[in-house]
Amino acid sequence: MKRSFLIISLIAAIAILGLIFTQGGEAEVAANKENATHKAAGNKENAAEKENSETTTMKYGLPIERFIVLNDTIGRNETLANAMYRLGFSSSEIYTLTQCPDSIFNVKKIQAGQACALLCDKDSTKRHFVFETSKKSFVIFDISDGYKATRQEKPTEWREKEIAGQVNTSLWNAMEERGTSPLIAVSMSHIFGWSVDFFGIQKEDEFRVIYAQEFVEEEPLDNYRIVAASFRSSGNTFYAIPYTQDSEELYYNIDGNSLEGAFLKAPLDYYRISSKFSNSRYHPVLKRHRAHHGVDYAAPKGTPVYAIGSGKVIKKAYQANGAGYYIKIRHNSTYTTSYMHLSKFAKGLKEGDFVKQKQVIGYVGSTGLSTGPHLDFRVFENGKPINPLTIKSQPKKPISEANKEGFNAVKDIFVKRLTAIPIGNIDNKAT
Numbered sequence: 001m002k003r004s005f006l007i008i009s010l011i012a013a014i015a016i017l018g019l020i021f022t023q024g025g026e027a028e029v030a031a032n033k034e035n036a037t038h039k040a041a042g043n044k045e046n047a048a049e050k051e052n053s054e055t056t057t058m059k060y061g062l063p064i065e066r067f068i069v070l071n072d073t074i075g076r077n078e079t080l081a082n083a084m085y086r087l088g089f090s091s092s093e094i095y096t097l098t099q100c101p102d103s104i105f106n107v108k109k110i111q112a113g114q115a116c117a118l119l120c121d122k123d124s125t126k127r128h129f130v131f132e133t134s135k136k137s138f139v140i141f142d143i144s145d146g147y148k149a150t151r152q153e154k155p156t157e158w159r160e161k162e163i164a165g166q167v168n169t170s171l172w173n174a175m176e177e178r179g180t181s182p183l184i185a186v187s188m189s190h191i192f193g194w195s196v197d198f199f200g201i202q203k204e205d206e207f208r209v210i211y212a213q214e215f216v217e218e219e220p221l222d223n224y225r226i227v228a229a230s231f232r233s234s235g236n237t238f239y240a241i242p243y244t245q246d247s248e249e250l251y252y253n254i255d256g257n258s259l260e261g262a263f264l265k266a267p268l269d270y271y272r273i274s275s276k277f278s279n280s281r282y283h284p285v286l287k288r289h290r291a292h293h294g295v296d297y298a299a300p301k302g303t304p305v306y307a308i309g310s311g312k313v314i315k316k317a318y319q320a321n322g323a324g325y326y327i328k329i330r331h332n333s334t335y336t337t338s339y340m341h342l343s344k345f346a347k348g349l350k351e352g353d354f355v356k357q358k359q360v361i362g363y364v365g366s367t368g369l370s371t372g373p374h375l376d377f378r379v380f381e382n383g384k385p386i387n388p389l390t391i392k393s394q395p396k397k398p399i400s401e402a403n404k405e406g407f408n409a410v411k412d413i414f415v416k417r418l419t420a421i422p423i424g425n426i427d428n429k430a431t
Contacts, residue, residue, distance in 0.1 A: 059217075060119075060130050060140055061152060067119040067127065076112045080131070087118040088126075097129065097141055100149045105131065105139045136216050158212040160227060164421040167205045174207070184211055187226050189269055190358065191240045191251050195259055196231055206232040208418045226251075228414040239418070241411045245403050254415065256399030256407055263331075263391060264308040264357065267339060267377050268364070272298045293385035294338070294378035301343055301373040303364040307355045308337055316351050323376070324368025327361050335391075336383075340376035341367050 056063045072083045084094050098107050110131075119128040129141040136156060142148045165178045171185040188209065208230045214223035229240045240251040240259055251259045273295060311331035318325050323340035327349075330336045343365025355361060366373045379388045399407045 060117075060128070060138060062119065062128065064119075066121075068122065068124065070118040070120070072116050072118075074110055074112050074114045074116070078112065080107050080110050080116075083116050084129075087116075087129075089118075089129075097147050097149075100139075100141070100147070104149050104151050105133075135219065135221055154216050156214050156216045156221075158214055158225070160210060160212050162208075162210050162417075162421050164206070164208040164423050166203075166423060167201055167207070168203055171201065171207065181222060181224065183222060183224055184209060184226075186269055187211070187224055188229060188231070188240075191226055191229065191259060192231060192238060195253075195261075195265075196233065196238055201233055205234075206423060208421045208423075210414070210417060210421075228418060230415075230418045239411075239415065241407075241414050243399065243403070243407050243410055245397075245399060245407075250396065252399060252407065252411075254411060256404065256411075258396035258398060260357075260396045262309050262357075262396075263335075264306060266297065267306050267308050267337075268297050268299055268303060268375060294340075294376050295388045297364075297375045297377060299364045299373065299375065301363075301365055303373075303375075304360045305339055305342065305362045305364060305375055306358050307361050308357065309335070310357045311337075311355060313349065313351050313353045313355060313361075316345060316349065319368055322368050324370060325362070325365065326368075329355065329361070334382055336380040338376075338378040338380070340378070341365055341370045341374060343367065343373070 057065060070087050072086055074080070074083055080098070081094050084097070089097075102108075115132040117130045118126060119130065120126055126143045129143060129147075130138055131141075132138045133151070135154075137151065137153050139149055139151050142150075161180075163175075163178050163180050163184070165174050167174045168177070171188065172182045175182045175185045188207070210227040210229070212225050212227055214221045226240065228242060231238045239254050241254065242249055243252055253259060307329055309329075309331045311329040313327060314330045314336070315326070315328035323338075325342040325345065326338060326340040327342070327345065328336060328338045339362060341364075342362040345362045346360050349355075349361060364373050364375050377388055379386050379391055381391075
């Protein structure tokens with residue numbers, strides 16, 4: 001009897017343990033199944049989020065599809081308030097927004113044609129107001145956070161293009177004929193300004209240019225930079241090869257000499273020489289012959305005038321019966337230059353200021369004894385006037401021995417690319 005009781009008890013214990021293990025296994029399977037289900041759902045959600053992130057359009061730093069966007073533009077003779085009223089803002093809201101610091105958003109500098117936008121939630125609740133201060137920058141106001149304003153930049157990219165052609169009348173016109181911006185011609189005149197006189201170029205002179213243009217939101221901007229270039233004139237080919245030496249990127253010729261000299265060849269980008277250096281020139285106002293120890297550059301009123309070299313402004317004044325508004329710059333112990341008949345000076349410029357080469361110091365005018373807008377430009381060597389057209393300019397530091405191998409590798413690449421651009425090529429698409 002006792003033995004039977006023990007057997008029955010043992011069988012019961014085994015049954016209970018089996019039930020426990022079975023339930024535990026089932027629970028573990030269920031738990032694993034639930035975890036797998038959650039993991040699959042999570043993976044599905046992550047995949048959906050990834051897909052959404054890849055298809056989401058970002059504008060003003062926000063996922064633009066999540067908002068109702070109302071766009072407007074400042075009209076002629078309008079203020080910001082006009083546009084904001086049209087977008088549904090109240091007078092108190094407009095007042096709150098205009099209290100933003102001028103350093104972030106100056107309502108006095110708003111111009112016709114500038115764009116703005118209101119971003120609302122799907123329930124039409126105002127969330128953000130955006131004002132585009134330029135093609136590249138904007139100010140965004142967080143309406144839900146007391147109109148907190150931040151200035152931001154739009155993402156931009158530079159796309160390379162190639163162009164080549166011949167000059168028939170001027171480099172400016174040649175660029176237009178090839179279907180690109182004449183601003184490329186301005187950039188080239190800056191680069192080659194120490195070695196090529198672009199106002200003495202001849203018909204059928206050739207140019208080849210690799211340049212980059214800036215884009216924002218697929219819109220091309222009038223911002224260009226020369227990557228590399230060549231210009232062939234009178235049987236000579238001049239190259240502009242970029243290379244960084246001593247943390248400064250400059251353009252060099254194929255011999256490794258810098259294209260930048262101590263002095264520019266001219267203080268203007270575009271001009272016509274109307275009178276040259278002379279010891280006896282007939283003065284159109286005084287009606288008599290007298291010395292003219294300078295060069296007159298005829299140019300439209302308001303044309304920017306550059307310092308031909310770095311130096312200190314030693315005179316900024318007005319002479320009613322002579323130079324009109326004029327500036328004198330001392331470049332070193334040897335050379336001083338003078339810029340006369342200006343319409344006005346560069347903003348903020350004063351005597352004692354140090355100016356850099358190619359810095360705008362004033363604008364062409366016709367003040368003083370003058371019959372029309374022009375710049376009377378003079379150069380003094382050790383205090384004596386010399387002909388500005390004959391001044392020699394020493395180039396900046398050439399490629400060092402340590403950098404020659406690297407420069408030659410870069411040079412070979414760009415010379416090959418430039419040579420391969422066919423003459424007559426019309427503004428290739430971005431590469």
